[in-house]
Amino acid sequence: MTTRRAIIAAGVLAAAAAFASSPAIAQQKIVLKATDVHPLGYPTVEAVVRMGKKLETATNGRISIQMFPSMQLGGEKEMIEQAQVGALQIARISLGPMGSVVPELNAFNLPFVFRDPDHMKKVVLGPIGDEMLKKLSDHPTAGLIGLAWMSGGTRNVYNSKKPIKTMEDFKGLKIRMMGNPIFVDTMNAMGGNGVAMGYDQLINALQTGVVDGAENNEPSYASGQHYRYAKYYSMTQHLIIPEILVFSKRTWQTLSKEDQDLIMKTAKESQTEQWALWAEFEKKSIADMKANGVEIIPVDNTAMAAAVKQAVYEKHAKPLQAFIERVQAVK
Numbered sequence: 001m002t003t004r005r006a007i008i009a010a011g012v013l014a015a016a017a018a019f020a021s022s023p024a025i026a027q028q029k030i031v032l033k034a035t036d037v038h039p040l041g042y043p044t045v046e047a048v049v050r051m052g053k054k055l056e057t058a059t060n061g062r063i064s065i066q067m068f069p070s071m072q073l074g075g076e077k078e079m080i081e082q083a084q085v086g087a088l089q090i091a092r093i094s095l096g097p098m099g100s101v102v103p104e105l106n107a108f109n110l111p112f113v114f115r116d117p118d119h120m121k122k123v124v125l126g127p128i129g130d131e132m133l134k135k136l137s138d139h140p141t142a143g144l145i146g147l148a149w150m151s152g153g154t155r156n157v158y159n160s161k162k163p164i165k166t167m168e169d170f171k172g173l174k175i176r177m178m179g180n181p182i183f184v185d186t187m188n189a190m191g192g193n194g195v196a197m198g199y200d201q202l203i204n205a206l207q208t209g210v211v212d213g214a215e216n217n218e219p220s221y222a223s224g225q226h227y228r229y230a231k232y233y234s235m236t237q238h239l240i241i242p243e244i245l246v247f248s249k250r251t252w253q254t255l256s257k258e259d260q261d262l263i264m265k266t267a268k269e270s271q272t273e274q275w276a277l278w279a280e281f282e283k284k285s286i287a288d289m290k291a292n293g294v295e296i297i298p299v300d301n302t303a304m305a306a307a308v309k310q311a312v313y314e315k316h317a318k319p320l321q322a323f324i325e326r327v328q329a330v331k
């Protein structure tokens with residue numbers, strides 16, 4: 001058994017013990033294991049920590065959240081797997097790796113599908129976002145309940161070699177992308193070589209030169225200190241990907257309706273809090289980047305957007321067309 005499998009198996013046993021549904025232990029303490037790739041203090045982590053405090057207050061300590069930040073339980077692929085089997089309860093992940101779980105979610109993973117972060121917010125916090133959460137929760141094999149959406153800012157490309165301003169500048173550069181074919185194809189269409197890899201492997205890959213760069217929002221780049229290995233941050237703004245808070249369906253089914261409602265309510269509150277925390281944290285991250293000598297390069301992304309829309313939409317967007325049109329109609 002691999003270590004990862006062993007961890008998951010141990011987690012399943014522990015979870016089964018913790019969530020045994022006999023009425024006699026219904027009042028027992030419920031400790032919800034939550035995880036995130038980011039460190040304590042990062043907006044997504046802080047919002048879930050606050051959600052835990054609210055749950056404790058509302059239930060006199062009967063329900064609480066134990067947070068495992070900083071990839072302590074592995075990368076996002078592992079988080080999804082552990083939530084599916086009930087080895088953990090709450091995972092805050094990017095929507096990026098969720099495309100392989102529920103393909104419709106990829107409508108939000110397409111490059112340039114949102115005009116700007118405000119447009120993304122309007123869509124995901126409106127009826128289309130609700131519908132997507134329901135699609136996830138109702139999915140027969142996904143094994144996850146969709147709780148809430150969070151902000152993931154706008155993603156830009158950074159690298160260790162040179163300032164990237166045009167598609168020509170990407171030539172020969174290996175750029176790490178999240179594990180979803182849409183993103184690898186996006187990078188290839190922009191002119192670079194997309195390499196799929198988990199976030200948990202990225203810092204090492206940057207350090208050893210396995211990749212020349214990656215792409216992310218300012219908060220991830222700054223809090224992960226990726227500037228130590230890749231100082232050129234080019235404002236390509238190619239992806240605006242929402243973050244999602246998911247809950248293990250296996251555990252969910254063992255909870256009372258009241259507990260489910262309370263978790264849902266506090267999750268929606270954490271969504272609002274995260275969005276507010278994000279705005280501040282983004283500013284702070286840009287200041288950190290400047291203080292650490294990052295070169296922030298303005299980019300005219302018109303040609304990149306055109307190339308990406310042709311290649312990536314041709315290949316991935318056809319089954320999602322109806323959703324895309326509805327997304328773009330949101331003003």
Ligand code: GTR
Pocket residue numbers: 037076092093094096152178198199215216217220243
């Ligand atoms: C971050 C996001 C993470 C993770 C990471 C990545 O912006 O918050 O959930 O997906 O990007 O690039 O893998």
